[in-house]
Amino acid sequence: MKTQIGITETNRQAVTEALAKILADETVLYVKTKNAHWNIEGADFYEKHKFFETQFGQLDYMIDSVAERIRSIGHYAPATLGSYLSLTQLTEKNKYPNDSQGFIKELLADHESIIIVLREHIKPFADDYHDLGTSDFITGLMESHEKMAWFLRSHLKQ
Template sequence: MKIVTGMVETNRQGVAKVLAKNLADETVLYIKTKKAHWHVEGADFYDKHKFFEFQFKQLDEIMDSVAERIRSIGHYAPATLKSYLNLTHLTESESERNDSQGFIKELLADHERIIIDLRGHIKSFTDDFHDAGSSDFITSLMITHEKMAWFLRSHLTK
């Protein structure tokens, strides 16, 4: 069925392409956060195990909202691990240690990478693609990641 929302197909396609990359980043970050939840060791195990659980649940909601945004503008969200690895800006975790500080530093860097990427698209979604809705959507995502990054940063020792 034809979508009639005042947005031309090429603009919807451009937004969907950016959102697909974001979905890949969110999915990789989700998996890395799950890994931290499963593998964290040390005297602070229980506290960090629960903390990482809280964060991966937030990321699960984010992934769903990004995929639904892609669908709402008339495109299909990528939905394979292969596609996510081809689209992501992030790298898979390579840490050999399972300490909370290492996991937190790595996850924080990933959140900051996503924040920078989202911030870079806010204006272009409105100006180039004429999609204030998606601009507002990714602004909200950026704010959520900023808060998640703050929580991670607050756990780091100086």
């Protein structure tokens, strides 16, 4: 059945393409956070192991929400590792060692990168594509990333 939600197919397609890239970023960040959870080493292992577990749980919810937003506007969400790697702006490689400071710096940079992308889409989704729902949705997503980034950043304070 055709999707009739008051947004043109052209606009829904443009929003879907942007959301697919966001979904890819979220998924790559999720995997990198899982990597931190699994591979953390050091005297603060247990504390950070649990901390990263909390963060990847939040990201799992966010991934599902982005994919469901794509579906709710009438399109299919990409769902392969290959598609995510071709769509993401993030790199899956870590630049830092497997200690808490290294993982936190890497994950923080990725959250901040996603925050910038989300912020840049808020007005175009509303103004150019007439999709206030997705504009509101990514505003909330951005706020979640800002809070997660704050938690990461707080671990870097000396």
